Amino acid sequence: MGKDSKPKDSGGKGKGKQAGGGSDEAASKGKGKARKSDGLGTCTYVKARHILCEKQGKINEAYKKLDDGWLGNGDKVPPAEFAKLAAEYSECPSGKKGGDLGWFPRGKMAGPFQEVAFATPIGATSAPFKSTHGYHIILCEGRKN
Incomplete structure (x- = not known):
């Protein structure tokens, strides 16, 4: 890692600062909080729905339905439609509630799930x-501090 960080330091004084001069200031004040106007880096709670499958093939099938119906057209998936797919595909008990996990704070969910949700x-x-x-698959429905 030492080799990777040295070129970034020396490169950051040249190309990096020219490409993102304003973002360097934002990063130094809060690791990108100012760059992420949607609050991704600052929220404390997330409201989400999810679909959980044991097998990758099954989750890919559910995602294909989302992609064919909305995502492929650049649309957002309506929560009610996501809930229908969660009820059909999810193997989590929350599937009966349309995959609704409600509001949860940082630190409650493990590893990759928390990272993706936030x-x-x-x-x-x-x-x-x-x-x-x-x-x-996660559908983010809201965030708050």
């Missing part, structure tokens, strides 16, 4: 990803 913009759907529990 990085997904409001109204957006994550790509399928793996956690210790299986494969997920």
Whole structure:
């Protein structure tokens, strides 16, 4: 890692600062909080729905339905439609409630699930990803401090 960080330091004084001069200031004041106007870096709670499947093939099938219906057209998936797919595909008990996880704070969910949930913009759907529990798709419905 030492080799990687040295070129970044020397390169950051040349190309990096020219390309993102304003973002360097924002990063030094809060690691990109100012750059992320949607609050991705600052929120404390996220409201989300998810689909959980044990097998990758099944989560990919659910994602394909989302992609064919909305995502492929650049649209956002309506929460009611996501809930229908969660009820059909999810193997989590929350599937009966349309995948609704309600509001949860940082630190409650494990590893990749938390990272994806807090990085997904409001109204957006994550790509399928793996956690210790299986494969997920997340729909972010809200965020607050």
